[in-house]
Amino acid sequence: MTDRLAIALAQLNPTVGDIEGNAAKVRDARAEAAARDADLVVCPELVISGYPPEDLVLKPFFLASVRQAVEALAADTADGGPAVLVTAPWQQDGRVYNAALLLDGGAIQAVRFKHDLPNYGPFDEKRVFAAGPVPGPVNFRDVRLGVLICEDMWTGDVAETLAECGAEILLVPNGSPFETDKHELRVNLAVARVTETGLPLVYVNQVGGQDELVFDGGSFALGADCSLVAQGHRWREQVLLTRWVREAGVWRCEHGETAEPDAGIPSIYQAMVLGLRDYVNKNRFPGVLIGMSGGIDSALSAAVAVDALGADRVHLVMMPSPYTSQDSLDDAAEAAELLGARIDTIPIGPAMDAFATMLEPAFAGRDPDITEENIQSRARGMTLMALSNKFGAMVLSTGNKSEMSVGYATLYGDMCGGYSVLKDVYKTTVYALSRWRNQTLPDGARGPAGRVIPERIITKAPTAELKPNQTDQDTLPPYDALDDILECLVERDLSVAEIVSHGHARETVDRVWRMLDRAEYKRRQAPPGVKITRRSFGKDRRYPITNGFTSLIGKA
Structure with missing residues (x-):
């Protein structure tokens, strides 16, 4: 029975659609991990296609190119070096899945599909992917690994099933974009899954920019006691090595780098x-x-x-x-x-x-x-x-x-x-x-x-x-008041009465609401930009241009 395992967290910056370039990044990460005697390399979500691939996955030629790249990476593992857990769009039985594939010994040893597909904010995976069944563990060199792909960790069902089926370590490949305070939320959710299952957890996040989304990395690992045993850097690529030992049937991380995350x-x-x-x-x-x-x-x-x-x-x-x-x-x-x-x-x-x-x-x-x-x-x-x-x-x-x-x-x-x-x-x-x-x-x-x-x-x-x-305040309320009202309207969806209770004048709130709704046609024609808040303009907030709801202003 294997009692030691070295897992490398490959925090990579793929480019959507650059299948060859993304596969090369995986190879480079595997080579670095091999030089440090790793047994397994875990990559971020949809690393081969880049994330999010959107409607590229509707093209049969694109899917065929992804499959070819994955099979070539699998063949590379015949050299006896580390295995690789990659994720990719994967067509099977006429359906397309967001899939995790374990590559080892020169072949694809296991395939697991994402079960919980996000369909909110910037995510619309239900539009292009089929949901897979709740996955069972993957056998890897006498270790049973539970694979949860990104959203599968955000609720307890998949982790609970994996634990009941004998998983020993939870692996979570992610494409989780930056928002203010998002890193703390990820850690808290991971702690919840560890608390529920009693299993250690390895979380690997993408890094880099893709259109309006920015992925901040910050990959980490938690012990079975919920302690933070490894923490990757944010904002840059990294291969973070963790070394695990099994003691009394429980896997414990005995080595892992811990970087200090930034915030605010x-x-x-x-x-x-x-x-x-x-x-x-x-x-x-x-x-x-x-x-x-x-x-x-x-x-x-x-x-x-x-x-x-x-x-x-x-x-x-x-x-x-x-x-x-x-x-x-x-x-x-x-x-x-x-x-x-x-x-x-x-x-x-x-x-x-x-x-x-x-x-x-x-x-x-x-x-x-x-x-x-x-x-x-x-x-x-x-x-x-x-x-x-x-x-x-x-x-x-x-x-x-x-x-x-x-x-x-x-x-x-x-x-x-x-x-x-x-x-x-x-x-x-x-x-x-x-x-x-x-x-x-x-x-x-x-x-x-x-x-x-x-x-x-x-x-x-x-x-x-x-x-x-001329000054801005000839036309607008003071920015501290304006920004508070806007945050209440855009991010929090509060009513006029609720915003007035914050200390703002009713006529000011009414006026800002009108300006916000009337400017929708302009925002539709604005350039893309970096998503920072929980609700940015664009896919996060899809309001109609022709909108009679503003007639209720003054009554809400």
């Missing part, structure tokens, strides 16, 4: 950096373009971009109008200097004059209004897109969640871009992130240490500078 503002910043880095690199953009306004949103976006990509891949563009203050020009220039990034100035005055002349006959007899303000924003968007077309860099939009919630943004203007790192970040959090970055150089950052955002950018009143003496 540091974890949000790291999610933004990793999400942007992988979006740009995996989509093969040479770099990014950012319109600098001299305000805090563009300054923070620029800092994140430099930390993600390096200053040489970040091109900043100041596009002043006649309403742009000298302070804004100076602040944008100082931010670029602190970051070491290139900044160019392209005035939009000529474009404003051209549009005024062109539209003068059509606008005859009408006073200037928000139309002329939006023309300025759209001239800037067109300028950035022209630079993107000419030189290939992706435009990074800079709007935050507070603005996107209430429609304080110009369609085809400052909303132009291929990606947004602040899309799910409220304005009050923008300030907190900026202050933190000025005091901290994040792990893995490619930007400079020290202050990167001028202090005046943080302390001055925010303004779009589209007309004289």
Whole structure:
């Protein structure tokens, strides 16, 4: 009977659809694990296809390519080295499953299917996968392993069945995306499964960015007494080795590295950096373009971009109008200097004059209004897109969640871009992130240490500078009040009466609700961005554009 087992947790960063590249990552992880005398390598969820593969799994050729890659990896294990537990889309008996496959001795030794398919928030696995039966344990070198694929751990049924069927160690491959406080939730759920079954648990999570999702890694292992016996790093790839020994019929981890996980503002910043880095690199953009306004949103976006990509891949563009203050020009220039990034100035005055002349006959007899303000924003968007077309860099939009919630943004203007790192970040959090970055150089950052955002950018009143003496608070409630109301409406689904009980004026809550609902058509056309909160705009929150429910405002 085997009484010792070395399990390597392969925390990898796959790319959706890059089957060959993902298989190569598994091979590299196996080679590293073999050099450290591992017996088994456990990989994240759907590592061969990348996660989430969405409708790629509906293509028969894609499934065939996945099968070929898995079979080739299985053949590799004939060398007597570590076995590998991979997960992949797997077609069997005319149905497609989210499957875990044990590769050992040159063959696929066992296949288990995901039983509990998530169908909420960004997940819609029931649309593309069939649910498998509750799985039984897998026999591996005289050890009975219980395999739960991601969501199978979030409720107790699968773990309970595996324990009843004689499982000795629970293995959990995951594709669990980042949200604030999500790591603590994962650990608490794992503790619940260990408490219920009395079995140790190994949790392997993906790392990296995939469209709007960011996977933070943080793989870990728990002993049968619920103690944390191993903890992987967050935000980077790692092969974490754990060594287990069986004593009196119970497996105990006698060696495992424990890294300290981050939380709060540091974890949000790291999610933004990793999400942007992988979006740009995996989509093969040479770099990014950012319109600098001299305000805090563009300054923070620029800092994140430099930390993600390096200053040489970040091109900043100041596009002043006649309403742009000298302070804004100076602040944008100082931010670029602190970051070491290139900044160019392209005035939009000529474009404003051209549009005024062109539209003068059509606008005859009408006073200037928000139309002329939006023309300025759209001239800037067109300028950035022209630079993107000419030189290939992706435009990074800079709007935050507070603005996107209430429609304080110009369609085809400052909303132009291929990606947004602040899309799910409220304005009050923008300030907190900026202050933190000025005091901290994040792990893995490619930007400079020290202050990167001028202090005046943080302390001055925010303004779009589209007309004289304009500030955001001319149009919006103060951001601390606005963000609290929005969090109640968006993340918590509270009623108007409940939000008023927080101390907000009824008319303010009504007004914010109206703005939130009326801006849905804008958000549908916004670029993707990093998911940070429990409910980001997009797949997490699917509201109709044509929506008569707002007629109940004032009655709720």
